[in-house]
Amino acid sequence: MSKKLFVGSLSWDTNDDSLNAAFSPFGEITEAIVISDRHSGRSRGFGFVTFVDDEAADKAIAELNGTELDGREIKVDVAQARDRSRDGGGGGGGGGGDRW
Secondary structure, eight states: OOEEEEEESOOTTOOHHHHHHHHGGGSOEEEEEEEEOTTTOOEEEEEEEEESSHHHHHHHHHHHTTOEETTEEOEEEEOOOOOHHHHOOSSTTOSOGGGO
């Protein structure tokens, strides 16, 4: 079973390749992605890494959380599912109407 990790406090210099390189010593990765702003294309300072094996993901959390990557101390934890009902996007009746 795969496990997705949230990686926060990323440097603006961190990209998909450097994120993958930092996490790959812990096990097989299916995806390593730095999230970018839709309009500017600039990093939003966080990303996600998905491991094939849960044990490898847990080891990466233990070894990399609080360590430095590209000059910044990163935060690594298990990714939490977003509550789509609070996003205000896409569908009938979801909240978010007062955001604008």
